[in-house]
Amino acid sequence: MAYPYRDDRETTTILSRHMGEPEARSLSGWLERGGYEALRKAVQMEPDEITEVVKESGLRGRGGAGFPTGMKWSFMPSEPSGPHYLCANADESEPGAFKDREIMRWTPHLLIEGCLIAARAIRAEHVYIYVRGEFFPVIRVLNQAVVEAYEAGYIGESVCDSGWGCDLTVHIGAGAYIAGEETGLMSSLMGGRAEPWMKPPFPAQRGVFGAPTTVNNVETLASVPGIVMNGSAWYRQWGSEKSPGTKMWCCSGNLTKPGNYELELGLPLGEIIHDVCGGPPEGRKVKAVLPGGSSTAFLTADELDCVTTYEGLQEAGSALGTASPIVLDETAEIVPAMRRIAQFYAHESCGQCVQCREGTAWITKILRRIEEGDGEPRDLDTLYDLCDQLTGRTICVLADSVVFPLRSSLDKFRHEYEALMRRSASVAT
């Protein structure tokens, strides 16, 4: 588990400060690094006070949608009529994203601390960390940390001797991307197929086990201890008004130095790709970037001056998503890459909604046919039409996720599709 690359520039690290330090995994090592101080502080605070600080900090959900975390917490009933639950979404499966895995495998106590603080804020009595099943090495590290934290009184009947109690359970998935969607996660946690459900009811009204629930991403929760410890103004010194703080950037694809980098929100995308990650190997040129993971729209080499905030990437016609830029250099081919992405979503569709179940699979078949040289120009019209049909018409956004890269690839790299068209067809048109 070598930690391959570091950002050699002067940058602030909150989440990744102790990555690469095996000692930080143990409770003693974590305490030496100031661990659980924020939790000690939080148990002395009123739940709403905690929510207020997080609200003021402007922290936004790091799982992809970017919803303001404090606001999400404030949807939970302030006078519980039964149990409340917190689900830590550690089902990281978006192609391109590998940040939660890093947080958990290097600093599991950071996540645990964040979970307990959040649980206190939303008055949860039990935290479930839903970890992706494939992450066995990570699960071992996390389990060890949880047991240690229980034994030392950071989880359990009286957290930090405060008299306030909260339990935490590690729950592992078994290979289903859709379990990372919040209602899918709850369906799965309740012992079901990870099928998303239509909202309302919203999780804060009726979530897991029928009780008010908040689902937060690992990185979101890991950002919380720092904010509670140092205040919202401290957190807001980084990033922009609408996108404050720092963020893990999972950089992959054709890069000299791929890996995880914690960066202040708001750097130009090109700087991350070239200065931080060394650009494509062997001096090749960037062809395209999926800036927020496989479910975000392609940007071309000409569009890399956009600013990496939630709003900046939206303005550029893409999205920050999970902040997982996947870089394709000039040797990469768009159509096979797009086919591989579509294949993933088809494989992972839960199959409830017709558009998603049939559409993602059909798109994959069409793309494969084009890739194999048997495409016709009218296939592109069909693909565009399918993009329309898979947008905003299903229970969850899995179908939309394939449309963002697909539509942008058709818009921006149409020539690559056309170059693969069956010769007879090309001649005919």
Added chain:
Amino acid sequence: MSRRLHPAVAGAQPFQLAERDPDAPLFGSEEGRERLEAILSRYPTRRAALLPLLGYAQELHGWISTGDMEEIAEVLELTPAYVWSVASFYTMYNKHPAGRHMIQVCTNISCHLNGAPRVLEEFLEQTGTVEGETTEDGRFTVLEAECLGACGFATAVQINDAYHENVTPEKVAEILASLDGPESS
């Protein structure tokens, strides 16, 4: 190998292991009963223990048989059909016995861009199998996997509960050699 697990993690044990005992009873042993009770104590419903128990069955047996599903259905007061509905949704549950070394090669986008299809081919060629098939000696099953969440370390390969990162076709022989031989079990 009785070991008492903290209830908080009793349902979250790695379940893709090389070592397993196909004949071990699920809940007939003390360890099994302890595991069941520990898991049940963490959820307000019995049904919620389903995924943890399916994982436990695979941890023990290497795969999940219809008998396992029936037994789990019984302790959770579910129908076997319901258990099958859930088990079949998740790709990590082996519905057939798998090789002692389950080799899963990620071919998703980031790995794809870094030569994953060639890594997969190499594994298949060197084990002499087609995708999803188990070698005759029961050692290897090679699968094409969806994103393993190690995109910065392409190509990512998961073998049982261990990750192998930055795998290139050239490293395949060495990796296979490092796994145990046909005689050990």
Added chain:
Amino acid sequence: MTEGNDLINLIIDGIEIAVEPGTHVIDAAERAGVLIPRYCYHPGIPSRPAQCRVCLVEIEGQPKLQPSCKMTVTEGMVVHTASEEAEDARRAVIELLLVNHPLDCPICDAAGQCMLQDYALETEQLRSRLHEEKLVQGRDRIADDILYFADRCIICTRCVRFMSEVAGDETLIVAQRGDRNVIDTFPGRDLDHPFQGNIVDVCPVGALVHEDFLFKARFWDMDQTASICPGCSTGCNVTIDVKENQIVRVKPRHNPEVNSYWMCDHGRKHLVMSNRGERADVPLIRPDGRLVAADWSEALAWVADRLLEVTGGDAVVSPDSANESLFFLRELLDRLGIGGGSFRVPTGEEATLAGFPKLALRAERAPNTTGAELFGFARVDDPAPSPAGAGLIVLEDPLADHEPEWGGEAAFFLYVGGRLSSAARNAHAVLPVTGFAEMEGSFTNFEGRVQRFHQALRPPGLARPAWMVLSRLIAELDLRRGAETRTETPLEVGQAFAAMAVATPELGGFEWDSIGPKGARLVAAGDAVSADVA
């Protein structure tokens, strides 16, 4: 009567409508005369997963199309079910369903009553853009009499949800994921539930098929008749499908008061088999020791003459007979001075439908025990002893389990029925009557609900409804006893029912036409009188 402000006002496709709060848009639309396509939604199944996405509509003020099965109405809501966007989405859902659906309509049992065919037509799927191979998943047996054609399945999950939510039996499930999704049972454990046949009815396509109907008939070659299941005393409302004068299929017909959308498997099988076998199709009389065929007027005259000679006797009836038949038999017996009369009820194990507990396969396996009791016949357990020396009239009890010589000692034995068992052949006269699907009439179910059934089959030969035969016989008898005018005899069931209702206070002055398709409950005899007085 209803206060306007209790209702929610909305506009659907320009039609103003007011409905109760909590009504879903898809149901409100139906009341406005707009039928929104649907697959996963079924009004008899509680859950609304909103997953087929074919009922998406445009609701003003909502940025996205919304599933009308899931959305409840709000005051002032403006819904467009046929806007360009809604129609486009609907067209796409159908096209996407056809990506993997085989075009095997020529050999599909659902052809002609398939909601995928219908919507493909409605959305004008003129040309396929599909160049890909379809996924092939094959077919599977999921119950001893039900087959599952996975390729035709559109995963609406109605069958799964019927079983779990209505039948209370979680043995039918969705297995696998994504476009590999199939409906399945646990390996080696087929469905085994007394109400499982309903999954075939709720299937909107030809994915679930009753094996005994497989390749039997095209929908358009069948005649459909509204009827009542005679399988037990519940009286489920059904539709009988007939091809070439054979009942080939029975499906439940909605009646919220009786059976909702459902019926049991016993009823289906019972009804399909009920008209098979050898039948009496011509009047038979025994003028000189041997049964010989006669025409109706000859037979009725001969029987009337013989009946005049009879003093006292007994009657055996069947709880399978219609109210009208039982009524006219009672009239005849009164004229002959014969009281009493009995009937037997076949019984079986009871089975209740958990999600609609009013519906059960009842232990009483006959449709009209209440009617038989209403007309003064007594329920007995054992076959009546063979009477000697007196008159004996049997109505529709096939006497199948009686001794072969039963009835032979009677002074005069009249058999009014459709099946000639050994005992029935001892009769002095046989008047052949129609079975229940061959006539019109009514049954009174276990809770006193009078329900009409209609004629689905051509009767065999000269067989006529028992109420018609018996009323004619009464007229012949009256004539011989010096009646000045011929006693009126009903020509059609409405008249028979009217005669019965006039003489039966519990029928509360009902008329054949006023019972309506949902049936009408008997009233207590005292109430009926006071109602008449009022």
